[in-house]
Amino acid sequence: MAENGVVIDGPDTTSARGSLAIRLRDVIQHRWAAEVRAIGLRGSVAHGDDTDHSDVNLVVVTYRPKTGPKPALRKVDGTPVELQVVTGEEGLGQARVLTSRWPLVADGFITTYPLYDPKDWFTDQREAHLTLLAEARPLEFTQLARHNWAIANGAHARAVRLAQWYDTDAALVLMAEARLHAALVAGLLTRTYFRNVADAVKRTGVAAADMQELGAILKYQAEELTARGRPVDGTLGALFD
Template sequence: MASPHTSEQESRAELAADLARRVRRRWRADVVAIGATGALAHEDDRHGTGVEIVVATYRPGGGPAPTRRRLRGHVVDLTVASQQDLLTRARALTPDWPLRADGHLHVRPLDDDSGWLATLRDAHRARLAEATLREFSALAQEAWCEAWSLLDAAARSGQWHDDDGAILLLARARLATAVTDGLLTRTYFRGPVDAARRAGTVGLDLVELRARLTQQATELEKRGCPVDTEPF
């Protein structure tokens, strides 16, 4: 007998396949390829159980409209963009790269007779191959500033006895600290939960998180990207 998790996974996979067929049938002339990202791409139930689908079109504005909605008990996140736009995104490195890279590197084909989705993966790999330590350090510097700002905001909320606000901001600071760690080590994650767990920021309090950020600041200083700089 199949386990509940297996049945749930099969249900999501069937929904994704059905949606791909419907998109292809209605927008046949517009669509280059359709793929699944996230948990479906990895064929497991970890780090998110939604149905994440990406639709590559020949030109901007083609295909269905991007949407996020609940279908058959599952939340479906439909990303639709032109093949050129998707390639541009795959070649871009941004401060949130540790949370975005998985979507470029792991895409399960749902409808891709031409093999275009492999082009998306290879474009991102090529960009990573040419990226320098300095480039990733500069991105980490930006992410660090976001984490420090969130930590300060969490501390102020606590001082004003805004416990709900402090909890929310502290969670965001933990994630931003994990993202900074990912940039410093060129590590990408499956999602926010995976990031916090693998970077070891889950459960850190204000003092512990500040110490972690101080360590990151020391590393950035060594790399020539100090977090405290002179004005423009």
């Protein structure tokens, strides 16, 4: 199956993770046959490039709220499983809203592999999201990028201060947060979405950035945001624009 230029052949059912995805689908269909509208597979297993350390990410679409299986995050036969549950209306609504985490959620809207989808709900979700992207104005992406920049800048500043106090462990945690949000800034400014957090920081070149390098990246991003009409600093009145 080809989606947005990405070819997805589906899970390798001979692998432990592909086999588990099929088993999960079958159990869900059997136990909640009247409640489940669609079941989809996301992440590396759906893309067909999973490894022995990969999770199985399933999304279950129900007809009504609070029906079907409960959301879950745990291991099954040694494999981490994330089970998301959403109603059809909620799922389409999510696909029609641009958020500050768009670079991390768009892949799920665009490249979900349908394990069970008799009425093409996942196609509808994909089309809803692609329509949103086609209609979104550049300033909407820039506004969300500035939001992520503020988080990244704040985390970076706290990390620098903690490092000066020799609280290295806390500084490392905040640096990870700063790198992620700097990657989200880059993704929003270029309309690039990522497979996951690791993919985001790697593809944007911030994964190995130290404090000084990340500071320089944030400075460049601030200049870019200003050039695009969304400066990171301004007057009191500008706060409410």
